Amino acid sequence: IFALAMLAACGPSRNRPDSGGGGNGDSGSNNSCSATMCSADLHNILDCDGNVVSTCPADQGCSAGACVPACQSAADNKSSIGCDYYSVDPDIIAEGTGACFAAYIANTWGSPVAITVERGGTQLPIDGFARVPTGQGQAITYAPLTNGMLQPGQVAILFLARFGSTLTSCPTGVTPAVTATDAAVHGTGLGQAFHITTSAPTVAYDIFPYGGGASAATSATLLLPTSAWDVNYVGVDAFRKSQIVAQAQPFIELVGQEDGTNVTIRPTVAIVGGNGVAPGAQVANTSYTLNKGQILQFTQDAELNGSPITAYKPGGLGGVETCLSIEVSEAACDSPDQGMP
Numbered sequence: 001i002f003a004l005a006m007l008a009a010c011g012p013s014r015n016r017p018d019s020g021g022g023g024n025g026d027s028g029s030n031n032s033c034s035a036t037m038c039s040a041d042l043h044n045i046l047d048c049d050g051n052v053v054s055t056c057p058a059d060q061g062c063s064a065g066a067c068v069p070a071c072q073s074a075a076d077n078k079s080s081i082g083c084d085y086y087s088v089d090p091d092i093i094a095e096g097t098g099a100c101f102a103a104y105i106a107n108t109w110g111s112p113v114a115i116t117v118e119r120g121g122t123q124l125p126i127d128g129f130a131r132v133p134t135g136q137g138q139a140i141t142y143a144p145l146t147n148g149m150l151q152p153g154q155v156a157i158l159f160l161a162r163f164g165s166t167l168t169s170c171p172t173g174v175t176p177a178v179t180a181t182d183a184a185v186h187g188t189g190l191g192q193a194f195h196i197t198t199s200a201p202t203v204a205y206d207i208f209p210y211g212g213g214a215s216a217a218t219s220a221t222l223l224l225p226t227s228a229w230d231v232n233y234v235g236v237d238a239f240r241k242s243q244i245v246a247q248a249q250p251f252i253e254l255v256g257q258e259d260g261t262n263v264t265i266r267p268t269v270a271i272v273g274g275n276g277v278a279p280g281a282q283v284a285n286t287s288y289t290l291n292k293g294q295i296l297q298f299t300q301d302a303e304l305n306g307s308p309i310t311a312y313k314p315g316g317l318g319g320v321e322t323c324l325s326i327e328v329s330e331a332a333c334d335s336p337d338q339g340m341p
Contacts, residue, residue, distance in 0.1 A: 036065035074201040075227035082225020089183040098164035099209030112149035168211025188274025219337040229314040235307035238321035248323030251299035256290030
């Protein structure tokens with residue numbers, strides 16, 4: 001998960017305005033710096049030299065050189081900082097099905113943050129599955145949120161799903177949000193993502209399976225908030241199909257932000273189709289409709305890399321593999337899961 005720190009550098013645009021200085025090193029008209037921009041953490045309004053002009057109140061953030069409500073600030077800046085996320089329990093080969101799936105929420109805002117989680121329109125009580133970890137390795141302890149809020153500088157782990165007995169369970173004493181069914185979509189099909197919202201901007205990740213070295217086939221990704229989602233993507237999966245593991249398959253997944261999200265894909269190879277998902281011919285536009293939080297997943301041997309994807313409302317895209325080994329002639333594998341900008 002630490003390798004994803006590079007992705008976390010994706011931040012709000014801080015392009016320096018053209019100061020219009022004269023040629024030959026003449027900066028005579030550049031001494032005045034009146035244009036403003038936002039600091040990377042959204043707390044401060046800066047001048048074009050990066051000096052702090054003013055600091056926004058604790059419940060506000062910077063947007064276009066002014067202080068606005070904190071979540072609006074994050075949405076306006078379209079970065080990896082946000083208040084609204086979707087997390088998808090990824091597909092995996094049978095040996096890992098149903099293992100402990102978790103999301104991390106980091107409060108870097110500076111004031112306590114409330115967290116809500118829902119799936120398929122059902123609110124999930126976070127007091128049973130949200131924990132703040134302390135310690136390291138096998139000595140980690142897990143405490144509930146203080147007064148139901150994530151405090152400044154803390155990271156909460158949301159234990160979202162566990163089903164069956166393969167690989168790792170979630171920590172003792174924690175009841176995951178979903179245990180009665182497998183929260184993942186297996187093969188091509190439709191499913192439901194976990195919708196996570198916070199009362200102030202946060203940074204979010206997820207990990208599957210959770211549980212240290214015993215979890216074996218791990219994956220993790222930085223989650224991009226819905227404010228950074230868009231309507232135009234190119235399909236990218238994680239890697240080629242394994243030559244050793246027959247059930248290993250690359251796949252892509254799409255998540256709708258609103259009901260009635262129409263998605264059109266022009267696949268570079270034929271879409272095989274599956275449970276509730278119609279097939280599609282190679283290089284022919286095929287359309288699907290997603291509702292809020294619904295997952296559309298294409299899991300198949302033939303890779304959909306390079307397929308143009310357009311949506312009439314913003315959606316999210318992930319590139320995944322049920323069992324990735326590098327090189328494909330190697331036997332052991334992981335389950336990479338990456339949110340695509």
